[in-house]
Each structure stands twice: as C-alpha cells, then as structure tokens.
Amino acid sequence: MYLCLRCFYVSPRESALCGRCGRGLGGRRCPKLHKSPPSALVCTRCGSPDLTQAAPCLPLTWLAQSLAAGLVMLGLRFLIGHFPLVFCATCRASAAIPAWLFQTTPMVVWNTCLRLVTWLALLWTFSHFLPGESGQKLRSAMGWALKGLWRLGSRVTSWLWRTLIAPRPVKKEQGQKP
Numbered sequence: 001m002y003l004c005l006r007c008f009y010v011s012p013r014e015s016a017l018c019g020r021c022g023r024g025l026g027g028r029r030c031p032k033l034h035k036s037p038p039s040a041l042v043c044t045r046c047g048s049p050d051l052t053q054a055a056p057c058l059p060l061t062w063l064a065q066s067l068a069a070g071l072v073m074l075g076l077r078f079l080i081g082h083f084p085l086v087f088c089a090t091c092r093a094s095a096a097i098p099a100w101l102f103q104t105t106p107m108v109v110w111n112t113c114l115r116l117v118t119w120l121a122l123l124w125t126f127s128h129f130l131p132g133e134s135g136q137k138l139r140s141a142m143g144w145a146l147k148g149l150w151r152l153g154s155r156v157t158s159w160l161w162r163t164l165i166a167p168r169p170v171k172k173e174q175g176q177k178p
C-alpha cells in the first residue's frame with residue numbers, strides 16, 4: 001500500500017500510478033509504465049517523452065511494520081521499566097489460585113508461604129547442629145518433602161493445563177474429518 005503525498009490517496013501495493021491524481025508513485029512513468037527518476041525528461045528504458053508527473057509516496061506496509069516494531073519496543077521498555085510491578089502482578093496472580101482453592105485471601109497464602117520458607121530455612125540451619133547422621137537424615141527428609149511438593153505442584157499445573165487445553169484437540173479432529 002502506498003500513500004500519495006500529493007493527494008493523500010492510498011493505492012494498492014502493486015500500483016504504479018496514484019489512483020486519484022494519476023501521478024507516478026515514487027517516479028515518472030511512461031505509457032509502458034517504466035519507472036524513471038522524478039528529474040527524467042524521457043523514459044530511461046524506452047526513451048518515450050510522454051511521462052507522467054511524479055508524486056512522492058509513503059510505503060504504508062513499511063510504516064505499519066515500523067509501527068508494530070515500535071509498539072513491541074515500547075512494550076519491552078514498559079516491562080523492563082516496570083519489572084517489579086509486573087513481577088508483583090505475576091506473584092499475586094499465582095497466589096490467587098491457591099487462595100481460591102483454600103478459600104482464603106492471597107495475603108494469607110503469601111504469609112503462609114513466607115512462614116513455611118522461614119521455618120524450612122531455620123530447620124535447615126538447625127540440622128547442621130544435630131549430632132551424627134541425624135542432621136543429614138533431616139536434610140534428606142526435607143529434600144524429599146520439597147521434591148514431593150514440587151511434583152504435586154507440577155502435576156496440578158499440568159492437570160489444569162490439560163483441562164483448559166482439552167477442548168482444542170477435539171475441535172481439530174472434528175475439523176479434519178469433513
């Protein structure tokens with residue numbers, strides 16, 4: 001798409017001449033539509049003196065692409081500039097699901113998580129002061145518990161993912177049959 005800067009008419013991408021004022025887009029055109037520079041007096045390819053006027057034009061696809069690129073850059077800039085804000089929003093959203101599951105507020109979930117982490121850290125530190133192998137046993141038990149929690153979390157996430165995505169493959173199969 002080209003915008004004629006003389007009459008501000010938008011012509012399709014493959015057009016050589018402006019659809020309203022008939023000027024050559026980006027250069028002068030002979031009857032065979034060869035493109036010559038705006039300063040040419042005869043066609044630079046066939047020598048025809050019958051040239052249209054030239055009109056400066058703006059390629060709109062390029063403009064749209066650069067606008068899209070600019071928007072992406074602005075979005076990235078916003079994300080980087082407001083990273084703590086975005087991070088907080090993500091954390092709040094991730095706390096909202098357990099809060100909904102346990103019918104509490106996200107703040108309670110956060111406090112519980114923080115308390116749990118603090119207790120685990122304290123227990124971890126404490127395990128180093130235990131005599132003999134009992135400290136190591138405690139640490140390995142904690143490791144197992146954390147692994148189990150992680151597995152449970154990932155299983156719940158994948159289950160949620162599957163239940164949310166599940167209708168899609170059914171639709172695809174239906175679409176492929178006819």
Ligand SMILES: [Zn+2]
Nearest residue numbers: 004007018021
């Ligand atoms: Zn025009």
Ligand SMILES: [Zn+2]
Nearest residue numbers: 030034043046
């Ligand atoms: Zn020509």
